[in-house]
Amino acid sequence: MRLFEGTEFDRPPTCERCGELEEVCQCPPEPVAKLEPGKQTARLAVEKRKKGKTVTVVRGLPAEGNDLPGLLTKLKSACGAGGTLKDDELEIQGNNLDRVRDELKKIGFRTKG
Numbered sequence: 001m002r003l004f005e006g007t008e009f010d011r012p013p014t015c016e017r018c019g020e021l022e023e024v025c026q027c028p029p030e031p032v033a034k035l036e037p038g039k040q041t042a043r044l045a046v047e048k049r050k051k052g053k054t055v056t057v058v059r060g061l062p063a064e065g066n067d068l069p070g071l072l073t074k075l076k077s078a079c080g081a082g083g084t085l086k087d088d089e090l091e092i093q094g095n096n097l098d099r100v101r102d103e104l105k106k107i108g109f110r111t112k113g
């Protein structure tokens with residue numbers, strides 16, 4: 001069972017370039033600029049935001065070489081907290097420094113902070 005089965009998000013996958021269904025798409029595979037986690041250092045910080053909110057911020061991972069939306073999802077579920085992605089910066093609600101660090105290390109990233 002798919003996550004959004006039966007909702008408006010439940011569409012068959014289509015190619016982003018030609019718009020055809022992925023089954024019939026003839027586009028050549030796109031080279032993905034993937035960076036190895038082990039060669040990147042995530043810089044972690046706990047910061048205060050407006051209204052006294054505390055957030056855990058992850059910087060230093062370029063969006064071009066990483067699946068940052070996917071990473072955000074993993075971090076949010078590891079912390080059981082909400083979060084947002086702003087450019088190359090991941091922000092998890094609350095002071096979740098230890099959990100974020102553990103999760104990043106599990107994936108293979110080096111961490112600092």
Ligand SMILES: [Zn+2]
Pocket residue numbers: 015016017018019020025026027
């Ligand atoms: Zn295509």
